[in-house]
Amino acid sequence: MARAATTSDVFNAIAEPRRREIVDLLARGAERDVTELVLRLGLSQPTVSKHLGVLRKVGVVAVHKAGQRRLYRLNPEELKPVHDWIQNFERFWTDQLASIKEAAERKVKQRAAQDRGASNPQSISKEQSHG
Amino acid sequence: MARAATTSDVFNAIAEPRRREIVDLLARGAERDVTELVLRLGLSQPTVSKHLGVLRKVGVVAVHKAGQRRLYRLNPEELKPVHDWIQNFERFWTDQLASIKEAAERKVKQRAAQDRGASNPQSISKEQSHG
């Protein structure tokens, strides 16, 4: 079996960095035509059109015609599955932040105890594996 | 140029659904050996080992040996770039929630106005494109 198509889902679509750049540009709010994207990305027009085609197929962007131009806009709803999935791991880095904070507070308390002249702070040596 | 390697970054690594399943299993906290993952995923042992190899190369999982088994654990920090990127779009769905709420409130007010006998509510026909 080969690798899944980039158009199979949003996770595959955004695996390509140029496509994430396109999404980032469109996230700034305004609609943009292909030429604008070409200029900003420094890629060839066919390359940009092909990337837009992938994003279109998974629904991450939408187009409408305006004369001879095509105006692309972001359709952020389609990014939500990525958000929902990665959200499940948020606790890991918030927990980490929390424990960094805790460690800092322990250190402050310890220092305060030392300042008061206590020479034998109760064992706080555990959970200090600094990476 | 071919598609980027699945080991080139975390976005490519998690594009594959089975690898996301592995990450989900490891996120439940405990370390797991390969056999456990094989049983839970219903894939062949070589397939699982190969997916683990990809996740290892991008740093999303870490291993250590325990006898003849290899215990895998999640290394959630490496998922953070995905979180950070997708976070930039969170405003879109929170804004959307906000506007749904607003619309609901407008509707309530309108109904209240009708209940009071007002038969000509001021033009509220715009921004009502329901998909």
Added chain:
DNA sequence: TTGATATATTCTCGTATAGGAATATACTTA
């Protein structure tokens, strides 16, 4: 109509899969 501009599509090529099958490697136990 003719030429110019904007965008999409097709073709080609090198490359990287994902999974199955077979095999290699490392460790354990008798």
Added chain:
DNA sequence: TAAGTATATTCCTATACGAGAATATATCAA
């Protein structure tokens, strides 16, 4: 040492890219 278990690696094949080049299609301007 030999057999058994756990895991990784190699070989194979069908498939799908991503970019460049060339071309097709649609619209505008004169």
